[in-house]
Amino acid sequence: MGKIPTLVDGETVVTEVAAICAYLADKFSEKGLAPELGSVDRAAYYRYLFIAGNTIEPALSLAASGIDHPDPRSAGWGDMPRVLATIEVMTPKTNWALGEQFTAADVVFGGLLDFSMTFNLIDASPKVAAYVARIRQRPCYRETHDAFI
Numbered sequence: 001m002g003k004i005p006t007l008v009d010g011e012t013v014v015t016e017v018a019a020i021c022a023y024l025a026d027k028f029s030e031k032g033l034a035p036e037l038g039s040v041d042r043a044a045y046y047r048y049l050f051i052a053g054n055t056i057e058p059a060l061s062l063a064a065s066g067i068d069h070p071d072p073r074s075a076g077w078g079d080m081p082r083v084l085a086t087i088e089v090m091t092p093k094t095n096w097a098l099g100e101q102f103t104a105a106d107v108v109f110g111g112l113l114d115f116s117m118t119f120n121l122i123d124a125s126p127k128v129a130a131y132v133a134r135i136r137q138r139p140c141y142r143e144t145h146d147a148f149i
């Protein structure tokens, strides 16, 4: 598709933001960016990883192009009010998506919200804005984004 990002790790090529983040979180498991395989948190972790690219991103990109899906029942996200309500419920009030531990779920889900706020794709609620602000304050975020903000 000619899209970025693409990770090339030796012979391994990974595309899709969520796949890249999940791959790196597993490869560097000592960093604690993924809950243990088989743990209860792993279910929520997968949900955060997959909903971003599968469901929220296509909904927002369609809306940004000014297109209303003609049949919300056949769109994987229903409609924008439902997408925004789901974002609101999944956004943590404090800390991170899975609780005290920052994980790749925050990189993917929170990163999409950060991107969406930067490009005015969503009108962030106070809870979403506060979560994105917490992400933006992280030293690693600052190191990688300061050139752009």
Ligand SMILES: N[C@@H](CCC(=O)N[C@@H](CS)C(=O)NCC(=O)O)C(=O)O
Pocket (backbone or CB within 6 Å): 002, 003, 004, 005, 015, 016, 017, 018, 053
């Ligand atoms: N679903 C893909 C989306 C990738 C994507 O949309 N990439 C954009 C940048 S954010 C891109 O490559 N745009 C350049 C182009 O299409 O020429 C993912 O999760 O990685």
